[in-house]
Ligand code: SF4
């Protein structure tokens with residue numbers, strides 16, 4: 001029997017998480033509370049998992065950091081420091097919807113329509129938005145502004161609102177509008193250029209240069225096409241062969257390029273360590 005690929009495992013986990021965050025509020029409605037919360041703060045049988053950005057905002061405003069928040073945010077940041085932004089590619093339900101939108105646009109839109117041409121690094125724009133959002137919150141607001149832009153949180157809160165309060169949140173329209181824009185643009189614009197939730201995770205991964213990453217060995221690469229299969233496989237429109245050439249802020253270690261490269265010489269692979277494999 002054929003072994004499932006990394007992509008199969010990844011999809012299974014993504015879909016499992018997306019379904020779990022529909023079922024959890026339903027179970028909570030019937031007072032089954034082993035798991036509670038959403039993507040801002042979640043408790044799994046007593047273990048806290050908290051969005052580091054939410055913790056940062058609360059701590060800066062209240063000058064107070066509880067043990068729960070410290071542990072919850074520490075788990076998320078520690079995972080990013082060791083494995084990169086795998087939350088985005090293996091867990092986040094909006095990431096899953098955005099990937100599906102991207103794949104659907106490739107199938108449904110005419111080939112001649114190349115979509116929006118986007119250049120440059122999304123992280124720079126994220127830094128600006130993150131700074132503006134944080135300053136706005138600290139100076140003018142009591143509501144953590146950046147939490148309102150958390151699409152994984154809105155995904156989970158939509159079901160919380162529905163099952164706990166019988167209320168259909170208009171945030172559905174916000175999510176659909178973003179997916180529609182991404183579909184037309186044929187680019188995952190939110191995840192690459194806007195999402196503030198990924199900002200601290202990216203910062204945490206950059207702290208550890210020995211983290212899990214994608215390595216490339218030029219001498220093994222069999223592709224001679226302008227657009228290689230690994231590039232086509234990347235839903236974030238990155239070139240996996242050049243990740244080691246600059247500070248890698250955008251790769252989420254999804255592994256789709258590694259799967260695509262299996263028949264092209266296995267030049268791409270996961271690696272830990274300080275140096276990218278091609279720089280040996
Ligand atoms: S960038 Fe944001 S919305 Fe996109 S997958 Fe990561 S956490 Fe989710």
Ligand code: SF4
Pocket residue numbers: 214233234235236238239240250251252253254255256257258
């Ligand atoms: S470069 Fe590869 S591992 Fe990184 S996001 Fe793109 S496909 Fe995924």
